[in-house]
Amino acid sequence: MELRLDGLSVVTDGRSLVRDLSLDVGSGQVVGLVGPNGSGKSTALRCVYRALRPSSGTVRVDGKDLSRLTVRRSAQVVAAMTQDGALELDFTVEEVIALGRTPHLRGNQALSRRERELCERAMDRLDIRHLARRGVLTLSGGERQRVLLARALVQEPAILVLDEPTNHLDVRHQVELLSLLRGSGLTVLVVLHDLNLAASACDRIGVLRDGRLVTAGTPEEVLTEDLVHDVFGVRASVVSHPLTGDPQLLYSLDPSL
Amino acid sequence: MPPEPPGGVKGRLASRKGLALACAGLFVVLLVSIVVAIGLGAAVITPGDTARYLWAAVSGGRVAADDVTTYQIIWEIRTPRVLLAALVGAGLSAIGVAIQAMVRNALADPFVLGVSSGASAGAVAVTVTGGLAALGVYAVSAGAFVGALVASVLVYAASSGRGSLSPLRLVLTGVAVSLGLQAVMSLLIYFAPDSEATSMVLYWTMGSFGAANWGALPVVSAVVLLGLALLYRYGRALDVLALGDETAASLGVGPDRHRKALLVLVSLVTGVMVAVSGAIAFVGLVMPHVVRMVVGATHARVLAVAPLAGAIFMVWVDLVSRTLVAPRELPLGVITALVGVPVFVLLMRRRGYMFGGR
Numbered sequence: 001m002e003l004r005l006d007g008l009s010v011v012t013d014g015r016s017l018v019r020d021l022s023l024d025v026g027s028g029q030v031v032g033l034v035g036p037n038g039s040g041k042s043t044a045l046r047c048v049y050r051a052l053r054p055s056s057g058t059v060r061v062d063g064k065d066l067s068r069l070t071v072r073r074s075a076q077v078v079a080a081m082t083q084d085g086a087l088e089l090d091f092t093v094e095e096v097i098a099l100g101r102t103p104h105l106r107g108n109q110a111l112s113r114r115e116r117e118l119c120e121r122a123m124d125r126l127d128i129r130h131l132a133r134r135g136v137l138t139l140s141g142g143e144r145q146r147v148l149l150a151r152a153l154v155q156e157p158a159i160l161v162l163d164e165p166t167n168h169l170d171v172r173h174q175v176e177l178l179s180l181l182r183g184s185g186l187t188v189l190v191v192l193h194d195l196n197l198a199a200s201a202c203d204r205i206g207v208l209r210d211g212r213l214v215t216a217g218t219p220e221e222v223l224t225e226d227l228v229h230d231v232f233g234v235r236a237s238v239v240s241h242p243l244t245g246d247p248q249l250l251y252s253l254d255p256s257l
Numbered sequence: 258m259p260p261e262p263p264g265g266v267k268g269r270l271a272s273r274k275g276l277a278l279a280c281a282g283l284f285v286v287l288l289v290s291i292v293v294a295i296g297l298g299a300a301v302i303t304p305g306d307t308a309r310y311l312w313a314a315v316s317g318g319r320v321a322a323d324d325v326t327t328y329q330i331i332w333e334i335r336t337p338r339v340l341l342a343a344l345v346g347a348g349l350s351a352i353g354v355a356i357q358a359m360v361r362n363a364l365a366d367p368f369v370l371g372v373s374s375g376a377s378a379g380a381v382a383v384t385v386t387g388g389l390a391a392l393g394v395y396a397v398s399a400g401a402f403v404g405a406l407v408a409s410v411l412v413y414a415a416s417s418g419r420g421s422l423s424p425l426r427l428v429l430t431g432v433a434v435s436l437g438l439q440a441v442m443s444l445l446i447y448f449a450p451d452s453e454a455t456s457m458v459l460y461w462t463m464g465s466f467g468a469a470n471w472g473a474l475p476v477v478s479a480v481v482l483l484g485l486a487l488l489y490r491y492g493r494a495l496d497v498l499a500l501g502d503e504t505a506a507s508l509g510v511g512p513d514r515h516r517k518a519l520l521v522l523v524s525l526v527t528g529v530m531v532a533v534s535g536a537i538a539f540v541g542l543v544m545p546h547v548v549r550m551v552v553g554a555t556h557a558r559v560l561a562v563a564p565l566a567g568a569i570f571m572v573w574v575d576l577v578s579r580t581l582v583a584p585r586e587l588p589l590g591v592i593t594a595l596v597g598v599p600v601f602v603l604l605m606r607r608r609g610y611m612f613g614g615r
Contacts, residue, residue: 051506075509082503088361089499089554099496103509108492108557110273155508 001062001077001158002027003048003187008057010043010211017043019211020057025159025204030181030188032198035208036232041163041191042083044208048161048189049080061159075103079157081148081165090135093147097122100154115154122150125180127173141168149177153184162190166197199223199246207231223247276558283565290569291343294576295335299583300327307331338469339572341477345466345530346540346571347564348481350548352523353541354563355488358495358556359519360427366541367527370427371408371434373538376524376531377461378442379404385449398476402528408434409520463588464537466575473533484526485564491515492557499554537589539597540567546601570596 003025010018018040025031033041046052048059050071059066066074079100091099097119098111105111111119123129126146131139136147145168152160160181166174174194178201181188192198198205199219206216209231215222228236228249236249289304296307310331313320320328353366360370367373383389383400392399412434416427439462446457460467488495494515497505502512548563571589574596578587 046503049503049507051503070509071506071511072509075507078507080503080507082501082507088363089358089549091496091499091554095496095553095555096500099493099500099508102493102497105493107490152507 001187003078003159003189004060004063005044005048006058006060008044008047008059009055010040010047010052011055017211018047018054021208021211021213022057023206023213023216025187025189027187028185029203030190030201032202032205033189033191033208034193034195034198034205035214039208040211041208043211045080045161045163045189045191048159049078049082050074051080051082072103075155077157078159078161079152079155081145081152081160081162083163083167090137092132093128093134093136093139094119094123094132096136096147097151097154100151103155118156119150119154122153125153126150127176142170142173145169146173146177149180157186159187159189160184162188164191164193166192166194195223195228196248199248200241200244219247223249276552276561279552280561280565283562283569287343287565287569287572290572291339294339294342294572295331297576297580298330298335300330302327302331311336333471337471337474338466339575340474341469341533342466342571342575343568344474344477344481345534345537346567346569346574348484348526348530348567349537349540349571350544350563350567351485351488351560352526354545354548354556354559355495355519355523356541357545358499359516359523361499361501362428363546364428364542365431366538367405367523368435368536368538368541370431371412371438372405372524372527373531373536374435374438374442375408375411376401376405376528377536378438378445379407379528380532381442381445381457381461385445395476398529398532401532402525404438405524405528405531406521408438409524413516413520459588461531461535463590464535464593465578465586465589466534467579467586469533477529477533480526480529484522485560487522489557489560491519492555492560495556495560496554499556534589537571537593539590539593540571543593543597543601544570 005021005023008018008021009016021040021044023031033044035041043052047054048066050066053067061077066078100119101111101115120129123132126149128143128146128150131143131147136144139147145165149162149165152162162181165177169177174197178197181190182201190202192201202219204217205219205222207214207222207227214231215227223238225236225238228234234251236251238247238249240246241248292304292307292311295311296302296304302310310320310324310328312318313328314332314336349367356365356367356370357363380397380401382404383396389396389399412427412431415434416430442461443458494510497508497510498512498515500508505512505515544563544567545559548559548566552558552562574589574592577592578589581587
C-alpha cells in the first residue's frame with residue numbers, strides 16, 4: 001500500500017512543528033526521514049499512527065484519507081514502533097507481543113492458533129524467543145526495542161512507521177533490524193539519526209529542517225556534502241560504499257579541514 | 258509448550274484452565290467466608306446453622322418461634338452487612354486495577370487520585386444540606402458520584418498540561434486535591450447543625466459497614482457488578498492503555514476516549530461504594546499488586562481474580578472490625594492499613610516484583 005503525506009501541518013501551543021509537509025512512500029518502499037533534533041520528524045510520524053491530529057493536511061493510504069477511518073481500522077493497516085516504550089506494568093515479552101493483535105480482535109477474544117504462531121515467528125525473526133517468558137521491565141534497552149518491533153510486525157500492517165528503531169541497539173542488531181525492514185515487503189517510513197544507515201537502508205530519503213521538507217530523493221541525490229553542512233552544520237566527506245555503492249559519510253571532528 | 262518459567266505460579270495460572278480453576282476456588286472460599294462471617298459476632302452461630310437460616314430466608318422456609326431473634330440477627334443485620342463488604346471489596350480492587358492502568362501509575366488508587374475524598378465530600382454535602390432530596394434514598398449516592406466525578410475531572414485536568422499526562426504530577430495533584438476535599442468535608446461536618454461530628458468524620462474517612470441494610474444493596478450490587486463486567490470486558494484495552502498513549506493510538510485504542518469513559522465508570526462505582534461504606538483506603542492500592550504478583554499483569558486475568566480476592570479480604574476485615582473490640586467497632590481503614598501494608602511489603606520483597614522503577 002502507498003502512503004502519502006499531503007500538505008501536513010502541525011501547530012501546538014502556537015508553535016509550528018511541521019509545515020506543509022508532502023512526502024510519498026511508494027508501495028513496498030523504505031523511505032527514511034532525517035533531520036536535526038526538533039525538526040519535526042517524530043511529530044510527522046505521530047500523525048501517521050494517529051497519536052496526533054494534524055492541524056491541516058492529510059495522511060493518505062492508497063489515496064484514502066486516514067482520518068476518516070476509526071483508530072481501530074487504521075491500526076489494522078498502519079503499525080508503529082514508537083519511542084515511548086515506558087512501561088509501568090510487568091507484562092511478559094510474549095504478552096506484549098500478543099497485544100499487537102489488538103486491532104484485529106474484539107474485547108478479550110483469545111488469540112487463534114494462527115495468531116499464536118504469528119507471534120512465535122515474529123519472536124524468531126527478532127531473535128527474542130528465549131525472552132518469551134521474561135518480564136519486559138527486566139529487559140535491556142535493545143531487547144525492548146526488538147520486542148516492540150515484533151509487536152508491530154504481529155499487527156500484520158501494510159504500512160510500518162518507526163521512530164528511531166535503532167536506538168539502544170548494538171551494531172549487529174541495528175544491521176539485522178534494517179535488513180529485516182528491507183526484506184519485509186512492507187511500506188516503511190522510518191526516522192533515523194544515523195545518515196549512513198539511512199543511506200544503506202532506504203530507497204528514498206526526506207530531509208526535514210524546522211518542520212519543512214528541505215529535499216527528498218534517492219540517497220545519492222540527497223546526501224551531498226553541501227546538504228549535510230547546510231542542514232546538520234557538520235563537514236562530511238561523501239564516499240561510495242566499496243561493496244554496495246551507497247553513499248556513506250565520513251565525518252571530521254576538526255572544523256578547519 | 259515452552260518450559261515453565263521460574264516462579265511457577267504465574268506459569269500455571271497463565272493457562273485459561275488454571276485461571277478458571279483458581280477463580281472457582283476463590284469463589285468457594287468467598288462463599289464459605291461469607292457464611293462464617295455471618296455466623297460470627299456478639300451471638301455466635303455455627304456455619305451449619307447459619308446456612309440453614311440463610312436457606313430458610315432464601316427459600317421462604319419456616320423458622321421455629323424460638324429462633325426468630327437469631328434469624329433476624331442473621332438475615333436483617335449481618336447478611337446485608339457481609340454482602341456489602343464483599344461487594345465493596347470486589348469493587349475497590351477492580352477500580353484500583355483500572356485506575357492504575359489508566360493513569361499508568363502503580364501508586365494510583367481511588368484514594369490517591371482524590372476520587373474517594375470527592376465522593377465522601379459529595380456524600381457529606383448531601384447529608385448535611387439535605388440537597389438532592391428529590392432523589393430520595395439515592396441522594397447520598399448521587400452526591401457521592403458527583404463529588405467523585407468532580408474530583409477526578411479536577412485532578413485529571415490539573416495534571417494533564419500540554420496533552421501529556423505526567424504520572425508523577427497526577428499523583429501529587431491527586432494527593433493535594435484529596436487533602437483539600439477532606440478539609441472541605443470536615444468543615445461541612447463541624448458546621449452541621451446536629452453534631453455527631455467526630456464519628457461522622459471517622460465514618461467517611463475510615464469507612465464502616467455499620468449502616469448496612471437491605472435497602473442499600475440493590476443499587477450497590479447492580480452498579481458494582483455492572484462496573485466489574487464492563488471493566489473485565491475492556492481488559493485488553495486496559496493492557497494497551499498501560500503501554501502508553503502513543504502505543505495505544507497505534508494499536509487502535511484511542512487513549513483519550515477510553516480514559517474519559519473509564520473516569521466516569523470509576524467515579525460512578527466509587528461514588529456508590531463510598532456512599533454506603535465511607536472511604537476505605539489501601540484495598541484499591543494493595544489488592545491489584547498482590548494479584549498481579551500472582552497472575553501477571555494481563556488485565557483480563559487480574560480483573561478475574563482481583564474482585565474475588567478483594568471480596569474475601571474485605572469480608573474478613575469487616576469481621577475483625579466488628580468482633581475484635583466488640584461491642585465497639587474499629588474503623589475499616591485502620592485494619593486495611595494494618596493488614597495491607599506489611600503484606601504488601603513482604604510480597605514485594607519476596608517475589609522481586611517490579612513497579613516500573615528500574
